[in-house]
Amino acid sequence: MKQLLDSDLELVVESDFIYMPLLFDPEIEKEIQILESEKPLGSPGKPESKSIIAFEGKHFVKALNLHSFINNYEAIDAHSYHRFRNECLRKYRLTREVDGHFLDETLRTILFRIMPYFIKKNKVFNRKKVSDEGILDLIGEKIDIPGKYYIEAITFGDLNALKEILKELENQKPLFQMPENGLHSGPKLRDWLRKAIHAKVLADEQHRIIKSLQIREQFRQAKPEHIAVLLYLADAGAMEIDGFGFTRNNAVKGEYLIYKRTGDYILKDYYARSYLFPDCRIAVSTYTPYRPFVIEKYKHPFLLGHKAGQEICMKNFVPSNEFTAENVIRTLEEGLTAMRYGYNGRQRNGYHSLDEMWVHIPTTTFEDYRI
Amino acid sequence: MTDTEVKKILDIDEDEKLLPLVLEILPGHAAEGLIGIYEPGSYEGKSLRKLCDRTLNKKNLSIEEQLIVEDITRQLEGGKLLSRGQEIEGTALEYAVSEQTEAGEKYLYVPIRAIKPQEGGWDWGVN
Numbered sequence: 118m119k120q121l122l123d124s125d126l127e128l129v130v131e132s133d134f135i136y137m138p139l140l141f142d143p144e145i146e147k148e149i150q151i152l153e154s155e156k157p158l159g160s161p162g163k164p165e166s167k168s169i170i171a172f173e174g175k176h177f178v179k180a181l182n183l184h185s186f187i188n189n190y191e192a193i194d195a196h197s198y199h200r201f202r203n204e205c206l207r208k209y210r211l212t213r214e215v216d217g218h219f220l221d222e223t224l225r226t227i228l229f230r231i232m233p234y235f236i237k238k239n240k241v242f243n244r245k246k247v248s249d250e251g252i253l254d255l256i257g258e259k260i261d262i263p264g265k266y267y268i269e270a271i272t273f274g275d276l277n278a279l280k281e282i283l284k285e286l287e288n289q290k291p292l293f294q295m296p297e298n299g300l301h302s303g304p305k306l307r308d309w310l311r312k313a314i315h316a317k318v319l320a321d322e323q324h325r326i327i328k329s330l331q332i333r334e335q336f337r338q339a340k341p342e343h344i345a346v347l348l349y350l351a352d353a354g355a356m357e358i359d360g361f362g363f364t365r366n367n368a369v370k371g372e373y374l375i376y377k378r379t380g381d382y383i384l385k386d387y388y389a390r391s392y393l394f395p396d397c398r399i400a401v402s403t404y405t406p407y408r409p410f411v412i413e414k415y416k417h418p419f420l421l422g423h424k425a426g427q428e429i430c431m432k433n434f435v436p437s438n439e440f441t442a443e444n445v446i447r448t449l450e451e452g453l454t455a456m457r458y459g460y461n462g463r464q465r466n467g468y469h470s471l472d473e474m475w476v477h478i479p480t481t482t483f484e485d486y487r488i
Numbered sequence: 489m490t491d492t493e494v495k496k497i498l499d500i501d502e503d504e505k506l507l508p509l510v511l512e513i514l515p516g517h518a519a520e521g522l523i524g525i526y527e528p529g530s531y532e533g534k535s536l537r538k539l540c541d542r543t544l545n546k547k548n549l550s551i552e553e554q555l556i557v558e559d560i561t562r563q564l565e566g567g568k569l570l571s572r573g574q575e576i577e578g579t580a581l582e583y584a585v586s587e588q589t590e591a592g593e594k595y596l597y598v599p600i601r602a603i604k605p606q607e608g609g610w611d612w613g614v615n
Binding site: 234235236237238239240241242243244245246359361377382383431432434449450451452453454455457458459461464466 | 510516517518519520522523525550551552553556570573589590603604605606607
């Protein structure tokens, strides 16, 4: 379709359908004659749409519905759709998707329900619950947040700017008008398509702006430093404090990998010889399967191979099928405990044993870790 | 100081043995645990396990502390207390390191983890 719109061909629009020129071919000619003899063709402009229509002595075949084309354009030609979309967003200064992250429940769960378990919150020996604001303060202290986010935080709090944009959109919103019936050149239809996509994007974004304004109203009382932290996280999509961290999964929208570092640790073999294992990150994703795995290329008796992203071999572990803070904490703990404390040198439990057994299967060896 | 040290920690000076002892029992891999503070003279000669029991049986706990104790209790169902990667035995001083508060007050610190085992993999049946 894109090639047709880029070409110099003339296409017919009839009752919100695009009709493409029918190629001249003796066989097609014959078929048309049969069709014409069976049922007379309607003239353009009639409400009932035919499969083949004649216009200015040429035949055109019904190709696709314009509404459907616009609504599904993202799926039909993702690259072109995103180009149109970005063009439109840039025009209206709506390129950042910050607001969505402010309402991202998954991120909020990670920050305010999971992370507090794994990081030191209290500077003294009394144990008290730390509020969400306290967590944001802590992040601000421990993470070096670039100054630009503090400047943006002030802009974020200025609702008037956003209201102005909304008003501007309402006034300048291009009308989504269907092309008139009749002959249209490919480039002309392409230009119409661009406007139609812009209109669709603006309609979508207008809803987002209204929502965005509501969100920003909610954060109006928040300290700019806290907003700066959230803006930074929205951009970076990753953070690590005290060996606990998370990273946004760019392949799956709105999903994250949550991890905790093991730190260096020692395991002992059958003969009580020590092996020093390097630090690695035990992770669980925010989407199924909720099984712990090691992010790095790593070897361990509970890992089948020596590569990245391996699930940890666990005994009597049934992964939860629901994303909750409690489940993520437990899953990470199971993985950490398995790796650090689960191997029993006497039982040699695992895919591999640290020491070479009498019937040695040359799989993964750990001699280089021996101390 | 890492958990990788195999030998028990005995790097405190004689005069540091007169410092208060801070015991922290952490559930699983949590960053914060239940704190027990023991003044000099109250912990010497007592086993670390006994001090742990005393800490876990503290009264008048805050809600936060009660939640930590619940977590510890859950971990200890089939689990054990570990310090520096080993099951605790002996006295607190054998595991203590000297630390100080932001205000510069020195104390001896012993971190203990309540770990519920996760025996990953399978048993080869070789003993």
